[in-house]
Amino acid sequence: MAALEPPAAAPTGADRPNLVLALACVGTILATLDLFVVSVALPSIGRAFPDASLSDLSWILNSYAIVYAALLVFMGRLAERFRRDRSYLSGIALFTLGSAGCALSVNVPMILSFRVVEAIGAALMTPTSLGLVLAAFEPSRRSGAARLWSAIGGFAGAFGPVIGGVLLIFGWQWVFLVNVPIGLVAIVIGMRVLPAIPGQDVPWPDLIGALLATAGVALWIFGLITAGTQGWTATGAWSGMAAGLVLLVIFALHCLRAKRPLIEPALFRNRTFTAATLGLLPFMIAFGAFLVSRVTWEQTAWGWSPFRTGLILAPGRFLVPLTSMFVAGRLIERIGAPAVICMGLATFALSQAITALGYGLTPSIAASLSAAVLSGIGVGLALPTLMGTGAGALPAAYFSTGSAVLNMIRQVGMAMGIALLVAIAGQPAATETALSAFHMAWLLIAACALVGMLPVLGIARRRPEQPLAG
Template sequence: MDDLVVTGGRAGGQDDPGGTTAVAAVEPAAAAPAGRAPGAPAEPGAGGIGAGGIGAVAAGATVVAAGRARAVFVVVCAAIFMSNLDLFVVNVAFPDIHRDLGGGLSALSWVLNAYAIVFAALLVPAGRLADRYGHRAGFLLGTGLFTLASAVCAASPGLETLIAGRALQAAGAAVLIPTSLALLLDATPPARRAAAVRGWAAVGGLAAALGPVVGGLLVEASWRWVFLINVPVGVLTLVAGVRVLPRLRKAAAGRLPDFVGVLALTAGIGLLALGLVESSSWGWGSARVIGALTAAVVLLAGFVARSARHPAPVVELSVLRAPGFGPAVVALLLFSVAFAAMLLSVVQYMDEAWGWSALRIGLAITPGPAMVPPVALLLAGRAVGRFGLGRVAGTGSVLFAAGVAWWALRIDLHSPYASSLLPGMLLTGIGVGLVLPTLTAGASTVLPPDRFATGSAVVNMSRQIASVLGVAILVAVVGSPGRDEVVRSFHHGWWFVAATALAAGLAAFTGLSRGPARPAAAGH
């Protein structure tokens, strides 16, 4: 028989900074209500040992067999791999999509823009609703939507259908990604949660490493295979998910989330992304960009004000005020700006300056992302346990900045790959492996179990918005240089990336040196 592991926080410990004590919920018996505020006394009649008794764990916890916990990890990571791989392979397919479906560059760009806007806008509402109605149901719904949308994209007769399919993919991913992390945290004992998050993030890094090469190989057959490959993976994940994902008790009944707030948040993030994405074509000073960004600021400010007074807000401001959560999100946002700009810049440079093919570019990029899984799984956890979260994330940011600065100092039109681009690619890969999993774990593990999906959604939304911002600023810095100016223009872009990464390191060093966000020795 499988060993049993108990999920949830430990009273007053570092894994449970709120000092939550509540009744353990044993599957399949009825669980203690997960909606109770951290630190609140147990409700009368709750089963188990009793509130604050021996063996009490965090509200919303469950007892899961160790073997089943491993199965949960495999299922959620299969879906994460699928959704993350899709983000990287689509870029490789752009030229073939253009030749097949037509449309100008501006219209074609919405294959990416539609995904970015819908994904960023729906992450937090989807995570909040999943916290209320169940992480398992949300994960299965998100996986099903993503799989169906992939089939729509693969069969698209025109650009409009492809863009609509990409928007539907984003809606599925917005539900899938936060609930996948929430399910993983639900099924993992407190002492191993940070390690589980690092593994979850490392899967995304592996998808990033394989994405460019896989995309190049699939496009050799047809660009439609970039989307079609998701269908069998999604179907298998759904079948396995129905069998192995635990049925956790939902949050206590109460008010529905603030749907006016959902609309304000969705419209605000959508307009912000629209203004940033279109700034290069419309112009930063154009009425449309200024209008979109102004309206976004007004809507998001109204959303924050409404969340502060609504009895059931989409985002509880207490989540943002959790010790260690805010600083981790700020550092993660800055680093994500640098990461998105770095990835676009190096792809564009190899295409514009060196004239390399998509497959060759994919192979050249691979060593960097390939460093992420081993660094995240073998080094980051031990380093955090010894030096603390802030120092590890800060050091990773500095290494990332050093790799990009190497490009600015060493790359020209005729520099060899092995001595110019490759060393910087390896340094950026090590930096990503130290920073992204560490900050994601630091932001996620400070929250109570009934807010795992909401916190994960906030983290991922900030990364998505940062990615749009990083790409927009890079395009503005680099511009559209001619052959004689391409090296100098990209050097300017790389110095911007390095400076932003250093700012992320400073935020990590100063904001995360101490406190509950540091998952010391978690998983070891």
């Protein structure tokens, strides 16, 4: 990354914002896709390294998720000082290097090491990618651009398991190798066409705050992951979550008192941004549990193949970006973003209620398709609009930091949802006991999504406010 440069020396990128958006989406696709595509490769990796236990293999996913979520805010704050294009391309370079290292690994510990490199790169390129988009578009178009950026990322994540299943035909290494040519091409094109958007004259990140936030998020997610695999009474579960919570409380107090905090408290004085984050968290908990629950039940209890499951769920997954791009924007113009978010959350909750009522021990294509379509519409309305509403309220000086907070909420929420699902529902099986547990989980997913309406309704009852001055 380059040192801070005067704003006057760099173009704004307003003359080619759509090209900037396209290149920025490469980063979010790589980071989001990798969270899901690797999950289907674990059995193949286990067969390649028979000495590795299931716990060892699980950390191929967990190490990435923990480091990625924990470093998002720190990397976003650090990137505020540097040129957005170079920060972004540096993140892609690290991610590409980590992917190549994973593919060439000869044992599981080596894979874990390069997964951490991947996660560091992802934590750098995710907030800077959205920061590039926000800086390239005019204020009136930022919310729409952020919605599209979010929709494409969600689209990539939804298709991760299907893409992973196809790549495994050629070997487990290909779930990592596929990132290398994409990353290299993005770097070459980005160096030629990305505008040199300068950094902001902001203080260096608060090291104490960064350590507290990173350790707090890491311990909290570690505790949830442990609870999902070993049970809530496991020492690592409650001690990890308790220690993480304590550190996050200390971090919040530190931000209130520090002269140069990692996250400016002023960021949350903006009611629109705060409401968006408060609505995003319960929805992402529901979304994370939803992604895992449907796929695991259909493949394990119903015996469907990954390919068949992907085909049945494909209509709903296609509807996420289509709804965001062609429906959400028009509805926002007519009834406002809060109403669109609530419509999306209600539709998503309805899809989970249908799942709870329609799923049984006997496979049902009709129930699966109807729930998939409704969930796709709900996610397409709610998730990109939540992200766009929060990001659209950010001033220029907080683009990367605020974007990092929103994305950290996404990752933390998904990790919580997956861990809570495993703890509540357990292992899916073709038994009445397992079915009852999953029915309860799907109803709780619906309720969790509806909880996200509360802060959003608070926005609807208040007059519009001006964003924080940048």
